[in-house]
Amino acid sequence: MRTPARWRLGAVTAAGLSVLVTGSLPGGAAQARAQEADAALSYACRLPSGTSQEVGVRVRGTFPAAGTAGRPVQPGRVTATVRIPKATVPEMGAPGAAVVATGELGVSVRQNGKAAAAMWLGLTTPATPIADGADLVLAASGDVPPVTPAGTGDLTFTAGKLVLELSPRDAHGGVPKDAKPPVTIGCEPSGEHVLATVPVPEGTAPATPAPPKTAPPNAAPPKTGKRTAAEAPGETPAECGKFTGPNDDWYSGCVYLSGFSNVTKLKGAAILNDPEFGRPALTNLVYSLTDTGASVRQRFVSPLRSRSTFLTFGFMPTTATMEMTQRPLKPGEDYGTFEAVSDMQTGIQSVNAHMRMSIRISNVSVNGTPLDVGENCRTATDADIVLKGQMTSVLEGGTLDGSFRIPRFTGCGAGEDLGPLFNGTVSGPGNLLRVSLGATCIPDADISCPPAVPTPARTTPPPTH
Secondary structure (H helix, E strand, O other), rough: OOOHHHHHHHHHHHHHHHHHOOOOOOOHHHHEEEEEEEEEEEEEEOOOOEEEEEEEEEEEEEEEOOOOOOOOEOOOOOOEEEEOOOOOOOOOOEEEEEEEEEEEEEEEEEEOEEEEEEEEEEEEOEEOOOOOOOOOEEEEOOOOOOEEOOOOEEEEEEEEEEEEEEEOOOOOOOOOOOOOEEEEEEEEEEEEEEEEEEOOOOOOOOOOOOOOOOOOOOOOOOOOOOOOOOHHHOOOOOOOOOOOOOOOEEEEEEEEEEEEEHHHOOOEEEEEEOOOOOOEEEEEEEEEEEOOEEEEEEOOOOOEEEEEEEEOOOEEEEEEEEEEEEEEOOOOEOOOOEEEEEEOOOOEEEEEEEEEEEEEEEEEEEEOOEEEOOOOEOOOOOEEEEEEEEEEOOOEEEEEEEEEOOOEEEEEOOOOOOOHHHHHHHHHHEEEEEEEEEEEEEEOOOOOOOOOOOOOOOOOOOOOO
């Protein structure tokens, strides 16, 4: 049996990471102790009905007691608890039902009079029951990226805009058959909300630059492939690896994917994660080595966006922005999965991927004339996507293929219902999805970092033997 070199590297890296993650925290002993942040805040939230309501928000998290100039300051897991008044709860759903929410919290980080904006994405809640005559309390939690102070002086974290997307669930946490589309609540802070202040004292800057992280001893050199012009700019993204597994047997990394999504009815394809359109969406993942291969959980840091032109009805050029947002596979699971099984003779892995995505359409123009579809023109239910492929290693990357159904659309049109237009021209089965995975960047071992955006595969290459 031949084991691919990259897979041997993955196994050795897994052993090495167990040492890395139990070592000292970034910034040394100054960050060994922590301060607990617990801030009761007030926000003005715009509800689905269009009315504004004062809402209480409690933000809790762990911050280092002190930081070091030039070294990452890493907050612990953050929880934003939102209390929606009972008078407003009927807008969220009927009593006996439930909701899940995904949130993002804007944060301003200030030091010495200068401020930088950050975004804490992917805060999620479990399925939360809606009780009759009671406030709806949603506790959204997630890991957040670190901040690296350029110099000394207090580092102050201030909460900004909060956005929640609420999706309906039944009493058992499942998606109802007649589920309405998700609703979005945008909340603006009422005043300045300081979450925590981390002192970065004089004399803590490192005397010399920290040495680069290296791969574990005796590890085979990674096969990173040829970098392309679509490579993500700069260094490894700060969000890379900020997704944790259920226990210490899981190791974190990040990857970019790209590809094509066919729209069968329009006889055309949209480019996924197109770097020419905007900053590509990063995929965080955690992986665990198994006796037969690997188990991977993946979570997009932000939605996948692209802009494409199709010929509607065969002759009318129609241009639109498509946004695909990841949805939970099951209640409480804010991730997708890759399962890789190695052939015992060749070492080639068969990979099965599963994810659920909500699709939103915006910025539509027909023959050059804007078409107002509104801000919430999206699929009424999630697209259930299953992809399969073969590759030498899921950590090295490769190509996955599948076919999926585009659900019907709802919420389309500002002055008239345009749902039937999109249902007739877009919705339906048999839409090919071809995804190219890049090599996984493992930041703790500086392997295949920074991650590169792969060139989308137009044909499926044969597996390497």
